[in-house]
Amino acid sequence: MAASLLGAIFPATQIWHLVPLMIAVSLVYGATRFERWRDIAEHSLRFAVWVFGFLGLFSGILLWMSWRL
């Protein structure tokens, strides 16, 4: 059940390519806004969580729509 649900959410391998891209973008964006490592790390983490949350939310909505409609 869990495997099929995961398979439905991540049907293709291409979505996994998003992970390194998001990590790189978060780090670079954080590094261009701050100079101290602690600030950079905090900002990068917040940014990554926000982006993944946003994408996850919309993926969930789209999945629900394709399932229910």
Add this chain to the structure above:
Amino acid sequence: MAEGEKTESVVEEPPVDLRSPGWAALLAWLIPGAGHYYQRRYGKAAVFAVCVLGTYFYGLAIGGGHVVYASWNRTDFRWQYVCQLGVGVPAMPALVQSRRVMRDKEPLFADVLAPPRQPVDPNNHDHLADWHLELSWRFDLGTLYTMVAGLMNILAVFDAYSGPFIAHAIRAKAIADAAKEAAQSAANAAKK
């Protein structure tokens, strides 16, 4: 209170020695991380080099070496190359490859960074169509990766030129606050 904490962090922001900002920006564009290395910001140099170059070469590898190329003709206007050129030197061989292909010469390095053979005809089967068939979604994903790498390096170039955005904003705010305070005390003195 949160605002107070923010202000505290602002005051603690370390000063940044940008050395020669223009030169650093040029280096940062040509080789990701080099501008920051020149400014002795070694940690940032490593972050930018790894993230930008890693993203760029990862995208190039996914796309079989065909996703970065320069082509400016009517049927194949590769605008994505403008973003990819943000990476600097690693994207520049595409210009040499493009020149060779336009002059009907064989491209170097086994077609890597070379444009598709001409003519590109969107209505018929051509060399570009072969790449799309062969690489499928990898062509688009590789293009996206290499474009994002270029755009990330543009942010790094700005950082090399003027320091981190927050520190820059803090300096501007401090100047504005000082001006406001001076105006206030001048107004108070005039009243007295």
